[in-house]
Amino acid sequence: MIAHYGYKDAEGEFFITIDTDRCGRCEDKPCVAACPRGVFTVEEDPYGDTVVAVDDRRRRRLKYECAECKPAGDRPALPCVRACPWGAMTHSW
Amino acid sequence: MMMVPREEYWRWSEASWADPDKHWKDARVVTLGIDVGSVSSEAVVCLDGELYAFNTVRTAAGSVESARNAMKGVFERTGLRFDDIHYVVGTGYGRVNLPFAHKAITEIACHGRGANYMGGPSVRTILDMGGQDCKAIRVDERGKVTNFLMNDKCAAGTGRGMEVIADLLEVPIEELGPRSFDIDEEPPPVSDVCVVFAKSEAMARLKDGWSKNKVIAAYCRAMAERVAALLQRVGVEPDFFITGGISKNIGVVRRIEEIIGVKALPTPYDTQIAGALGAALFAHALYLKAQGKPQAA
Amino acid sequence: MITAGIDVGSKNIKAVVLRDGRIAGEAVGSGGFEQLARATELLKQALRAAGCATADLAHITATGAGRTAVAFAHSTVTGVTAGARAANHLFPGARTVVEVGAEESRAVKTDGAGRVLDSAVNEKCAAGSGSFTESMARALGMTLEEFAVRSTQSTARIPMNAQCTVFAESEVVNLIHSGVDPKDIARAVHDAIASRVAAMVRRVKLEGDVVLLGGMAHNPGFVKCLKENLEVETLLIPERPELADALGAALVATDRAGGAPGERP
Numbered sequence: 094m095i096a097h098y099g100y101k102d103a104e105g106e107f108f109i110t111i112d113t114d115r116c117g118r119c120e121d122k123p124c125v126a127a128c129p130r131g132v133f134t135v136e137e138d139p140y141g142d143t144v145v146a147v148d149d150r151r152r153r154r155l156k157y158e159c160a161e162c163k164p165a166g167d168r169p170a171l172p173c174v175r176a177c178p179w180g181a182m183t184h185s186w
Numbered sequence: 187m188m189m190v191p192r193e194e195y196w197r198w199s200e201a202s203w204a205d206p207d208k209h210w211k212d213a214r215v216v217t218l219g220i221d222v223g224s225v226s227s228e229a230v231v232c233l234d235g236e237l238y239a240f241n242t243v244r245t246a247a248g249s250v251e252s253a254r255n256a257m258k259g260v261f262e263r264t265g266l267r268f269d270d271i272h273y274v275v276g277t278g279y280g281r282v283n284l285p286f287a288h289k290a291i292t293e294i295a296c297h298g299r300g301a302n303y304m305g306g307p308s309v310r311t312i313l314d315m316g317g318q319d320c321k322a323i324r325v326d327e328r329g330k331v332t333n334f335l336m337n338d339k340c341a342a343g344t345g346r347g348m349e350v351i352a353d354l355l356e357v358p359i360e361e362l363g364p365r366s367f368d369i370d371e372e373p374p375p376v377s378d379v380c381v382v383f384a385k386s387e388a389m390a391r392l393k394d395g396w397s398k399n400k401v402i403a404a405y406c407r408a409m410a411e412r413v414a415a416l417l418q419r420v421g422v423e424p425d426f427f428i429t430g431g432i433s434k435n436i437g438v439v440r441r442i443e444e445i446i447g448v449k450a451l452p453t454p455y456d457t458q459i460a461g462a463l464g465a466a467l468f469a470h471a472l473y474l475k476a477q478g479k480p481q482a483a
Numbered sequence: 484m485i486t487a488g489i490d491v492g493s494k495n496i497k498a499v500v501l502r503d504g505r506i507a508g509e510a511v512g513s514g515g516f517e518q519l520a521r522a523t524e525l526l527k528q529a530l531r532a533a534g535c536a537t538a539d540l541a542h543i544t545a546t547g548a549g550r551t552a553v554a555f556a557h558s559t560v561t562g563v564t565a566g567a568r569a570a571n572h573l574f575p576g577a578r579t580v581v582e583v584g585a586e587e588s589r590a591v592k593t594d595g596a597g598r599v600l601d602s603a604v605n606e607k608c609a610a611g612s613g614s615f616t617e618s619m620a621r622a623l624g625m626t627l628e629e630f631a632v633r634s635t636q637s638t639a640r641i642p643m644n645a646q647c648t649v650f651a652e653s654e655v656v657n658l659i660h661s662g663v664d665p666k667d668i669a670r671a672v673h674d675a676i677a678s679r680v681a682a683m684v685r686r687v688k689l690e691g692d693v694v695l696l697g698g699m700a701h702n703p704g705f706v707k708c709l710k711e712n713l714e715v716e717t718l719l720i721p722e723r724p725e726l727a728d729a730l731g732a733a734l735v736a737t738d739r740a741g742g743a744p745g746e747r748p
Contacts, residue, residue, distance in 0.1 A: 101416060103379035164688060346649055
């Protein structure tokens, strides 16, 4: 399953996309600890896979939650995306 | 000045139904799905995995109270008691607080399952747009979700955004769709996506001499473009199925169909129950699984 | 030399007239639908206050969302550039400039001498700017002034879940109905917008003293919450924070009148 967590508003589309088929294969879920804002949680999805999801309280303010990892000047690799050994995660902005 | 509660147009009316050709006493497995949404709450009963009865109520202050109100209507109509039910699944934003549910399942998964039942196994793309959110869901032939997104951050692109514009123009919300086609030519969409700023833009257009209908058309077009962009993010594949309050606004629906180039599938069902129906169908599969009778979940 | 800067904001238009680099006259008024006519009027008002005439102006620079409407301006400049220029004119050496207006907020990192190094902006969404506060004050039935002051008296911290102005209005009404103290709601509202603005500051990385510009700098409830969110003791706020962009534009006009090549509208 391709899960898009986030929103679209007047400023743009702010989605973190997780490929749960890949994510489900990952034992350690290192992205959870890699995020400085605690954006991710681990949950069992409706089809029985243990996968990473975006915390419900963070989902509607991703532009702000992710701000410090996306400096205006230069764009280093994101800690969450870098931590994912399966290439299961992308950001839309 | 305090805001006064006013009538909300962008809502489904409270409704209750039971299949007169079925009786729950004849069924082997009776399951219940409850969807506690932000605006309305629904209870659906399935008999052996087939839709039997539903009831929908306005969401009350608490999730548990809303779920009880929804259940009560279905019990009164059918004579069922809670003890007759084999398995209960809760969904919707209030799902985690339901003490009597055996399991909570996300509304995305339940919507996929419910739409698969109502639209049939050919349904691949589902749009659900209610009062406070908008979901774009892709499913396989069994109703399993393969791709989804939900937008509940921003009022533009939800029924609430439409309500604000209807209020501003003092037009009943059910008239918006037809009136949006009563124009000489399609105007460009309102450029401000944000509902707050779009209000100012709408007022400026009226001042420029635009008719209300033209403003409505421009707003419906803008909303259709936003929703189409969300659908395109998950990818549009026929058949296309629409659930939720948006299906009542042909001004938005026709324009979405035009943009994505796919027509929505007609359905005889009351699509407001999609989430609760999916929950009751999940409940059926989960009950059989718990009984050691494997069936595709 | 006499120059002018005009800031055509989404709500108000501001005009500043400079004589030899010092403010000689100013005017603020609502914009409305007739931006060009209002801008002309307000410039004349500022010129009268300065005791000079239109013919005396060496250069006029317009800024703000509606800057292109000012047909008589010799040049235009973005709000980001104008704000940074004004901030360092008023507070030389300050590196971080935060500006919160009616429909836009931004964080700018400068070199301390008025040049922009980095910027991050909230725009197009009402929840990111001062209009969010206005809508919430209206929902609470308070004036903006009362709303701001009550916020500073709150000691409880309650969260606001809605991230959209339209949804937040309903949330505020629900909070009132469930008996939450209005001053705590006021604080939650200011905290919500301050946290969004602070996130923008994190994108440009807070460094040195922080200057706060724009109309929201007059709001003590917001100022208090922004300090908390940025974890700073003080914010540098000029006497007329709402005039900053117009001042910056006038300073740019002075540079350009002095022979520097200017961008023409």
